[in-house]
Amino acid sequence: MTKHVLQPAGWTAPKGYANGVAVSLPASGRWVFVAGQIGWNAASEFDSDDLVDQVRQALLNVRAVLAEAGAAPEHICRMTWYLIDRREYLARAVDIGRAYREVLGREFAVAMSAVQVAALVEDRAKVEIEVTAVLPADALA
Numbered sequence: 554m555t556k557h558v559l560q561p562a563g564w565t566a567p568k569g570y571a572n573g574v575a576v577s578l579p580a581s582g583r584w585v586f587v588a589g590q591i592g593w594n595a596a597s598e599f600d601s602d603d604l605v606d607q608v609r610q611a612l613l614n615v616r617a618v619l620a621e622a623g624a625a626p627e628h629i630c631r632m633t634w635y636l637i638d639r640r641e642y643l644a645r646a647v648d649i650g651r652a653y654r655e656v657l658g659r660e661f662a663v664a665m666s667a668v669q670v671a672a673l674v675e676d677r678a679k680v681e682i683e684v685t686a687v688l689p690a691d692a693l694a
């Protein structure tokens with residue numbers, strides 16, 4: 554097994570964790586684990602307090618970490634969304650869906666959970682999204 558930390562170029566390095574980890578298993582492909590991504594930019598700064606804007610940025614962050622492992626949205630198998638406000642999420646579902654399609658395309662074959670939480674570590678964060686992706690062994694050549 555080979556483990557590789559995923560850190561997009563130009564991003565502020567996280568403290569105490571990795572943005573993602575790729576694990577290569579001989580003849581089994583590569584599993585990519587993306588840590589919870591929130592709606593801040595590569596400099597770890599929020600550009601907006603709007604939920605849809607933060608979802609879009611969090612998904613862009615997920616896509617950037619996936620790219621570090623040679624993965625793309627079509628390799629995503631599982632997503633977990635942690636939300637501060639379930640009602641706002643449901644009320645903005647159409648706009649959130651639009652942001653999802655803009656960033657990840659029409660990749661909907663994903664096991665997904667959404668959970669409301671009391672708070673996230675970053676005070677301004679409204680959503681945190683973590684992902685597991687799998688690249689087939691033949692994609693690693």
